[in-house]
Amino acid sequence: FFFLNMMRGVVSTFCFLLAWDSSGALSFDARGRIRSSIRTGLNQRLAADPSFLKKSATEVLLAAGTQLSAEWNRRGPSVVPELDFVVAGVVTAVCGKYYSMWRVAPTIVTNHSEKEIVQQTTFAGVVVPTNAFQRTLLDSKTRPSTQQRFLSIIAPMSSLFKAGMCASFLGYGLTALLISLRSIFLPEYVAITSNVNIFYASIYTGVFMAIVSNLRYQILQGIIEPYFIDKVSGHHLLHSFLTFSVRSANGFLGSVLAIMGMKKIGLQRLK
Numbered sequence: 001f002f003f004l005n006m007m008r009g010v011v012s013t014f015c016f017l018l019a020w021d022s023s024g025a026l027s028f029d030a031r032g033r034i035r036s037s038i039r040t041g042l043n044q045r046l047a048a049d050p051s052f053l054k055k056s057a058t059e060v061l062l063a064a065g066t067q068l069s070a071e072w073n074r075r076g077p078s079v080v081p082e083l084d085f086v087v088a089g090v091v092t093a094v095c096g097k098y099y100s101m102w103r104v105a106p107t108i109v110t111n112h113s114e115k116e117i118v119q120q121t122t123f124a125g126v127v128v129p130t131n132a133f134q135r136t137l138l139d140s141k142t143r144p145s146t147q148q149r150f151l152s153i154i155a156p157m158s159s160l161f162k163a164g165m166c167a168s169f170l171g172y173g174l175t176a177l178l179i180s181l182r183s184i185f186l187p188e189y190v191a192i193t194s195n196v197n198i199f200y201a202s203i204y205t206g207v208f209m210a211i212v213s214n215l216r217y218q219i220l221q222g223i224i225e226p227y228f229i230d231k232v233s234g235h236h237l238l239h240s241f242l243t244f245s246v247r248s249a250n251g252f253l254g255s256v257l258a259i260m261g262m263k264k265i266g267l268q269r270l271k
Contacts, residue, residue, distance in 0.1 A: 043109075044109055047107070047109060047140075048106040048108045048134065049106060049226070049230070051230070051239075054240075056098070058244060058247055060098055062251045064093070066093075066248060066252040067090045067255045068086070069252060069255070070256045071086045071089055084178070084179060087171070087175050088174065091167075091170060092167045092168050093251075093255060095167035097254065099160070100160060100209055100217045101217055103130070103156045103159060103160060103217075104130060104214060104221060105221050106130060106134035106221060106226070107131075108136060110140065120137065121152070123152070123154060126148060128152040129149070129152050131152065131218055131221055131222040132218050133218065133223050135226075153218060156210075160209040160213065160214055161207065163209060164208060164213075165206040168201050168204075168205035168206070172196055172201055173198065196268065201267050204265070204267060212254065212258075216250055216253070220250050224246060229243055
């Protein structure tokens with residue numbers, strides 16, 4: 001129950017951020033639709049993959065762990081002086097990686113109610129699966145065409161870009177707050193890191209999630225897990241070990257690529 005609430009909390013946060021209107025508030029109806037969307041989305045993902053919640057918990061824990069490992073691997077002894085970047089990276093990674101996992105996870109419905117069928121994902125007027133490699137569309141019967149599979153890679157890019165921007169604003173906003181508090185309580189401390197341009201960092205994170213994270217999770221959840229790892233789901237220990245190992249490698253790869261990109265284009269640098 002703890003992990004279920006945690007997963008709902010992460011997704012709820014992003015749904016609220018992405019649906020925030022220009023007046024600065026969400027209507028009661030909008031909140032109800034968001035809660036209903038999360039509940040329906042969770043049921044659809046569990047129908048496609050009964051171990052989705054276990055994988056969700058694994059993903060959140062690994063997102064933090066692999067990001068810390070990647071930060072240490074890329075920065076070495078400088079990880080402490082560059083703690084500003086590390087905190088932002090970890091917060092951004094946890095939010096961004098879980099939303100990426102959620103957005104492109106395979107979905108089906110087993111209870112074919114009219115309401116659920118209407119909620120199929122569409123792009124450019126074409127019904128698409130949430131994962132390019134899943135066996136069927138949401139109705140659990142229709143095989144996606146090549147066009148539908150291709151469009152399903154493009155369809156989540158917009159929401160992943162917005163989620164990446166939100167995750168980055170959250171991560172680097174928290175870092176800015178920590179820096180402000182440090183300047184108050186430790187005025188003699190001189191940071192060796194340059195301030196990060198939050199707007200540019202958010203754009204970078206949005207693009208990274210829309211392209212790199214999108215492709216990584218499409219392949220992981222559409223090919224590697226259903227066609228290989230989940231074949232041994234009856235052997236719980238082996239299945240858990242393989243899930244943990246593959247998601248660790250996927251998370252570490254994403255973190256390393258994100259850090260390399262940030263440093264390459266000059267978003268993270270020392271004074």
